[in-house]
Amino acid sequence: MEKSLNLTLKVWRQAGPKAKGSFETYKVENISTDASFLEMIDILNEKLIGDHKEPIAFDHDCREGICGMCSMYINGHPHGPDGEITTCQLHMRNFSDGETITIEPWRSAAFPVIKDLMVDRSAYDKIIQAGGYVSINTGGTPDANAIPISKVNADEAMDAASCIGCGACAAACKNGSAMLFVSAKVSQLALLPQGRVEAAHRAKAMIAKMDELGFGNCTNTGACEAECPKNVSISHIARMNREFLGAKFKD
């Protein structure tokens, strides 16, 4: 049943990439438990605009859990306390009246803050540009049913491919490692015959780029998997390591 909440928000405000940031405290009142977390921020922003203050900058777009644009570290968790969802799908019924909520941007060396809660995740794009594809041009491809693929492999490739590139894995990792993100793409393409041809090269190129961009190493703490809104499994990291080691042995 719908109720309303009065909350205290501690929000990270930072004017720009080089500026020094700090927490600002805001009170919001009569927030419906049916509102989404981002709608709660919208309400706060409308209030700030009404007071001629600058609204909080944050990333968001589809608001249905698939584009991967929304971020926010909420009470110490990427995408907040509820499981298997993004911040835009988090609803206020997960909080209690009178609670203080702490909201921060992704904190990771490779994701510098742009403003307030907005960070630069272009490092993920650069990793994909280094090899997260099958090297084919448009046209001239064989019939889609020319190569049968086992349902098991196709389904596992699909699970890996469900990654939304939000960055929660690297943000959650104490080492700031992007291994879950990178392995999801390496794994998806290694499982399919179309991607198999370049599997070794791909693993090496993407891992080299990841290292170059300042992401940390994996120490198997599993925080990435626990915080992934799409349940991408760390078994993909194991598969990527096999691909990578196999490629290195061949070198």
Place this chain on the structure above:
Amino acid sequence: MANKEETTKVENILTRQDAKIPEGPLAEKWSNYKAHQKLVNPANKRRLDIIVVGTGLAGASAAASLAELGFNVLNFCIQDSPRRAHSIAAQGGINAAKNYQNDGDSVYRLFYDTIKGGDYRAREANVYRLAEVSNNIIDQCVAQGVPFARDYGGLLDNRSFGGAQVSRTFYAKGQTGQQLLLGAYSALSRQVGKGTVKLYARYEMLDVVIIDGRARGIIARNLVTGKVERFFAHAVVVGTGGYGNTFFLSTNAMASNGSAAIQMYKKGAYFANPAFAQIHPTCIPVHGDYQSKLTLMSESLRNDGRIWVPKKKEDAEAIRAGRLKPTDLKEEDRDYYLERRYPAFGNLVPRDVASRAAKERCDAGFGVGNTGLAVYLDFSEAIDRLGENVVRARYGNLFQMYEKIVDDNPYKTPMMIYPAIHYTMGGIWVDYELQTSVKGLFCIGEANFSDHGANRLGASALMQGLADGYFVLPYTIQNYLADQIRVPRISTDSKEFDEAEKAINDRINKIMSIQGKYSVDHLHRELGLIMWDYVGMGRTAEGLKIGLEKIAQVRKDFWTNVYVPGNADNLNVELEKALRLADFIETGDLMARDALLREESCGGHFREEYQTPEGEALRDDDKFAYVSCWKYKGEGQEPELVKEPLDYEFIVRQQRNYKA
């Protein structure tokens, strides 16, 4: 005098030659075109720059394919990464005429279903080409590593979708749009890595620059620094999606907007069929005035869910007040209104019909939910018949999504749903080459008007976006560029760029200087309510006229009383929203104008004055078998109507019937 009048009349008609429809039988038009078009040789391709705005299915596939061919591509996206374009949210699937199921499908049948689904308001030649290249798309995506669903033999699986008698829909779980977009994104990323595409993320196009009658570049704002920048190209391609967010609440993403379309329109491109917007019947209803967007529940749910409202008004009132639960209501007290009105198709009538029927019941006072603007989608009968596990296997992910948002368990109590704006069939007018009425300016994907007529069938949007980007534009744009190989790169210091940038800065300064009392969202919500009430599912001449007046009032409020905080030479989200809202107001005006002109009902456009005695859409082919194109005549001026007649050579138009 008579002669003069006739000349004016002829000027306002677009002929088959204007639309560049190739000669010959339907099935040979595209082959004929390709056989005779001009091409650009590899050495010259390197000397030609192409701007592609947008990185959705159409934009990303076009940018990647053009770069593979050897052109220099500049690709712009509004999000922080091209992978986040709203194509990513498409759930159901993509159609193709592969006939892998051996169930009688063919290119012709896909063409026919699409034309009929669009209520005979699309161009035959375009739709046939779309059906023709649909098979190439599936081949392309599989080669990229798109993990489509497969059966145990390892071959691709198919689903059925509305408006077809065959299973031709390819899918990847409930995330087909995501997987197809990531495929196009990977192809694009490969070209970015090679340096053939220069990517501009967090940039928003603010105008197209015309030099000597041809599109030669754009003005775009860097959303991080606030800087307004200039970009030259030999041709400009726009794939920026639809304008559904005119309604404020829609299934579109928050940044989805119609501004690029309005910019093109103001530079001479026709805006075609703006009234044709699709209202999807199964969305999670509005639950409060703080709501920011609407979430779609897949059309597939109507296979097993039954739609109903209480039969008695007092029961509906009790439910709204929370005194009665839907599960308490006896079978005889429920009105399964779709089954009652449409015995032959029942809950599986097309989207436009289901949406209108839900509105009719709610308007009559039978709606449920705390707002009274919702109907039930009930799975209890399906759970009794199939068992909860089967229902879970079919729809589990959708039920989970619903429960997270609404906090109700749809296995135990019926879902609540209500229609919402989803997709816009109208858009910028393009000829067969996807070129707008401005030379060198091309428009692809949902942003153009081309293939869906007055109603789009499920699983056809993904098909069109990728057809345009992978297999149509990379051919047709060469026919234009072949004449441009001697054109040197034009400096962005030229006077046309100066003027365009000045106009943008003036507009930004004007908005920043108003410092009024209304926030952008406040005015946008107001516009949305007007659109929904007067330009929504049930339109009347009287209502549309009121709507036009009210839109004019919002325009006035905006330009005299909007408040944008901060400054323009910085990251300023409110300013971005304000610039988009100014254009949504113009789009809303065009939609209402077009709806008023079109005195018939067809597809998603329903004029209450034009219906059959049973309340069905009544087309008027004698008077309205044309594309209505709107030509900009200057600020404060009425736009001019230009018609492109839809002379059907190959298909006979019929009335759609879902009752028997």
